[in-house]
Amino acid sequence: MNGFSTYAANVATAIRTSLMDRTNFILNSFGMVLNDVFFLVLWYMFFAGFRQVGGWGLHDVALLLGLVMVVVGISGVFFGGYRDMAATILRGEIDALLTQPKSVLARLLARESIATAWGDLAMGVWMLFTFAALSWSDLPLVVLGLVCGTTVYVSSAVVYASLAFRFAGARSFARDLTDFMLLFSSYPGSIYSGATKIAAYTLIPAGFVVLAPVAFLRAPSVSTLAIMIGSAVLYAAIAAFLFHLGLGRYRRGLVPTG
Amino acid sequence: MPSTMPIARAEPALFGAVAAAASALGLGIRRNLANWPIMMGRALFYLVAMLVLSALWDKVAAQRLPGTLAHLLPAGGLTLYIGVTEWIALSVAAIHLRLEDDIRFGMLEPHLLRPKSYLVQKLAEAMGDSLGRLIGIGAAAVLALVLSGRAAPSPIAFVYVAVLGIFGTAVGVLLMTLVGLSAFWVRRVLPPYLIMQKALFLLGGLFAPISLYPGWFYHAAIVTPFAATLFVAGDQALAPSLAAFGRGLAAQLVWIVLLSGLIALVWRAGLRKVLREGV
Amino acid sequence: MAAVRVENLRKTYRYARRKPGLSGLFASEVRHIEAVGGISFAIAERERVAIIGPNGAGKSTTLKMLSGILEPSGGAAEVLGFVPWKQRRALAYGIGVVFGQRSQLWTELPARDSFALLRRIYDVDLDTFRRRQASLVERFGLGDLLDQPVQRLSLGQRMRCEIVASLLHGPALLFLDEPTIGLDITAKAAIRDFIREHAGAEGQTVVLTSHDTRDIELVCDRVIVINEGRIVVDQPTDQLRRLFLGHRLVTLRSAAPRLDIDLPGVKRRASEPHLSVFEVDTGVSRVDVVVQAALALGGIEDITIEDPPMEEVVRAIYDANSAR
Numbered sequence: 001m002n003g004f005s006t007y008a009a010n011v012a013t014a015i016r017t018s019l020m021d022r023t024n025f026i027l028n029s030f031g032m033v034l035n036d037v038f039f040l041v042l043w044y045m046f047f048a049g050f051r052q053v054g055g056w057g058l059h060d061v062a063l064l065l066g067l068v069m070v071v072v073g074i075s076g077v078f079f080g081g082y083r084d085m086a087a088t089i090l091r092g093e094i095d096a097l098l099t100q101p102k103s104v105l106a107r108l109l110a111r112e113s114i115a116t117a118w119g120d121l122a123m124g125v126w127m128l129f130t131f132a133a134l135s136w137s138d139l140p141l142v143v144l145g146l147v148c149g150t151t152v153y154v155s156s157a158v159v160y161a162s163l164a165f166r167f168a169g170a171r172s173f174a175r176d177l178t179d180f181m182l183l184f185s186s187y188p189g190s191i192y193s194g195a196t197k198i199a200a201y202t203l204i205p206a207g208f209v210v211l212a213p214v215a216f217l218r219a220p221s222v223s224t225l226a227i228m229i230g231s232a233v234l235y236a237a238i239a240a241f242l243f244h245l246g247l248g249r250y251r252r253g254l255v256p257t258g
Numbered sequence: 259m260p261s262t263m264p265i266a267r268a269e270p271a272l273f274g275a276v277a278a279a280a281s282a283l284g285l286g287i288r289r290n291l292a293n294w295p296i297m298m299g300r301a302l303f304y305l306v307a308m309l310v311l312s313a314l315w316d317k318v319a320a321q322r323l324p325g326t327l328a329h330l331l332p333a334g335g336l337t338l339y340i341g342v343t344e345w346i347a348l349s350v351a352a353i354h355l356r357l358e359d360d361i362r363f364g365m366l367e368p369h370l371l372r373p374k375s376y377l378v379q380k381l382a383e384a385m386g387d388s389l390g391r392l393i394g395i396g397a398a399a400v401l402a403l404v405l406s407g408r409a410a411p412s413p414i415a416f417v418y419v420a421v422l423g424i425f426g427t428a429v430g431v432l433l434m435t436l437v438g439l440s441a442f443w444v445r446r447v448l449p450p451y452l453i454m455q456k457a458l459f460l461l462g463g464l465f466a467p468i469s470l471y472p473g474w475f476y477h478a479a480i481v482t483p484f485a486a487t488l489f490v491a492g493d494q495a496l497a498p499s500l501a502a503f504g505r506g507l508a509a510q511l512v513w514i515v516l517l518s519g520l521i522a523l524v525w526r527a528g529l530r531k532v533l534r535e536g537v
Numbered sequence: 538m539a540a541v542r543v544e545n546l547r548k549t550y551r552y553a554r555r556k557p558g559l560s561g562l563f564a565s566e567v568r569h570i571e572a573v574g575g576i577s578f579a580i581a582e583r584e585r586v587a588i589i590g591p592n593g594a595g596k597s598t599t600l601k602m603l604s605g606i607l608e609p610s611g612g613a614a615e616v617l618g619f620v621p622w623k624q625r626r627a628l629a630y631g632i633g634v635v636f637g638q639r640s641q642l643w644t645e646l647p648a649r650d651s652f653a654l655l656r657r658i659y660d661v662d663l664d665t666f667r668r669r670q671a672s673l674v675e676r677f678g679l680g681d682l683l684d685q686p687v688q689r690l691s692l693g694q695r696m697r698c699e700i701v702a703s704l705l706h707g708p709a710l711l712f713l714d715e716p717t718i719g720l721d722i723t724a725k726a727a728i729r730d731f732i733r734e735h736a737g738a739e740g741q742t743v744v745l746t747s748h749d750t751r752d753i754e755l756v757c758d759r760v761i762v763i764n765e766g767r768i769v770v771d772q773p774t775d776q777l778r779r780l781f782l783g784h785r786l787v788t789l790r791s792a793a794p795r796l797d798i799d800l801p802g803v804k805r806r807a808s809e810p811h812l813s814v815f816e817v818d819t820g821v822s823r824v825d826v827v828v829q830a831a832l833a834l835g836g837i838e839d840i841t842i843e844d845p846p847m848e849e850v851v852r853a854i855y856d857a858n859s860a861r
Contacts, residue, residue, distance in 0.1 A: 023445075024446075027446060027448065027449065031448065031449065031452055034452070035452060035456075038456045038459075038460075041460075042459075042460070042465060045471075046466070049326060049327040049470060050318050050323065050326045050327060050328060051323055051325070051326050052323070053314065053317050053318050053321070054317050054321075169295050172295060172296060172299050173295075173299060176299045176302060176303060179303065180303070180306045183306060183307060183310055184306075184310060187310050187313075187314055188314070190317065191310075191313040191314045191316075191317045192313055193313070196309055196310075196313060274657075274660040277657050277660075278654070278657040278658050278660075280657075281653065281654045281657040281658075282654060282657075285643060285646065285650060285654055288646060288650060289643065289645050289646055292645050292646060292686070293645065364639075365639065367601075367606055367636070367639070368634070368636065368639060368641040370605075370606045370625065371604055371605070371606060371629055371632065371634045372629050372658050372659070373626045373627075373629035373630050373658065373659060373660075374658045379658075532606075533606065533607060533608050533622065534608055535550065535551070536550065536598075536601065536607055
């Protein structure tokens, strides 16, 4: 519990910081809402013209996008440090954290809260309520899906950032990979096949960020539940392992920083 | 040999201006090369985006659902079209950010102290940067096309696409210049940028040709500079035709002239403001 | 012919400020700040002039008006025969500007590329350019640095490149805005030496703003002090000391740990053991009398007689001014 309350305190500070510049905050969060509305309009036009793709209709894509936006929203607000973690590592900024008694990874995740994520969060919640064809009884399932999805998303981001312990090019590459993950996650899973599908369920795990939760919500069963929870646990474990492996390298002075 | 009066220049002023612009263009290209990790990231993003979008449209085209617009889609799907529009969209250099930095942080001053126009130079640099991107991403695009085993467009289509792609990128750069110049009056260029970007995606047909839109919408979109940026080049990848190429090129040239004029006016107004009130 | 001629130059900035309270939503009052309040001076060719003053005194504003990037609210000025804000482009060929705190070079590329572009911007013909670049590069020791990206250079190295960049088109007039700020002693010395020698050889006029009084001492022969938008002092450098601080410093190194000289107008300054510093008011006592008194004490190993540092002079001017 002590770890949790420390984390909560860190995040609270980060959120306060992001709220400090009011104009900037409103600009960023509202801008993201408009951004998301735009893409919704595009999807609406798409389905008006083509009705469905691979068995996915407007309501299914709405569910998908709603989940993605809430996942990105929660990740950005409460674990916002994920976005620039590679750059933080390469700038040598974790030196200060290493001398402190708490978990480095937790501190890194809690150090920043992204303003635009509030826009995603608001938009995503609205989408889930209005367009995703869900009922109130689905609520606990949705929450479970979101927890798992967020776990996979943040864990993957940590894995990408851990590349920074290996090479300096990771600064922009980690960010790129996170963007790719988002890209993959924003399209109906039915379109992926072959090698792309494999990639979407392993390296760029869009499959487990949203597709597994969507499958679970549309057809809840033991197997879909198991896949969802199992993938979340697996990715979290991989992330923790790789991060601490990299941290060991850092402690041994093998990571060029500055 | 003290020189108290400015040196008499041997060449006429126009030659000097063009030479300076050409030099700036070269500098833009070289700067692009110097930042090659970012270029690689951009090319990779292009490939990933193409992977996802082509999967989407292939599926749609393959389904051929009755009562939908699927019958309007070419047999090969929209991959070639989107390949061109994404290529252009990713190649438009972020001149609006450079302008915002220079204008808001007082970095215009060194440029105002020089005898050549800051704006012409910045535009030339941005075009150089864009050319570098066009080549880099273009190479990735051709490679992906070859590896995917899809039917390639005819050679003449390549030529049309290349020409309209370059001029389309130029139109895009001019649009972003207008966004950047708004920094003289607004605090952040991000809002106008997002609006311009979304207008480009929607009215320029980034994700789908505007010819698929309902009639009234199509006619509204085709006359915008956004269609001149993306659509006219992408269209050639689907159905190359000399007539459409000619029309597209003419539209692009018209927009280049109009936007340049508008930019000149906006710049002059902004400059007046800075000279009067300081940066 | 005067390189710079300024007559009653004025600049008032206008800015809108929201009224406090609810009415602030609808009305704003326009405030005026007089940055420069009517200054006049002339600078002859080949002169080296320092413009100094506290922060916000109007130095940068003056420099901006003289270089053409700011329009005055009133008054007239002529630089190299041009009206700066009206003939900015024509004037640009004849002036070189160095900003201490802003880079004019393209940072991701080697300095060489920036220089090449500047040649095009200033329409310098290739031979003249090559010759000048070679001589400047040698003078500043930039040889290997030219091909490294500018952002990888140290601050001192970058400043040297900036100065070379401002000289490639052979300007007749140099504006240097805080050119030595943030540099280490060696770099400062290199730049000061260069300005003194090169500018002299090329017959360039130099106008320098700085907070570093050594810049003034070592480089300029004339000082203009601006405070609150007005010229307070306009004197040759050596006269400045004599006018504003009528005293000299006598430093004595002695066998005895402490010396005392009891003469009118002689004040003891903070000293170290065996090293005594005395401030002599030359209006009251003569320096040779003080020296004789010191020698009479015996055990004197070394004597230094010097002017007080320029910093004190400048501080005295500021203090005298604000006391008014």
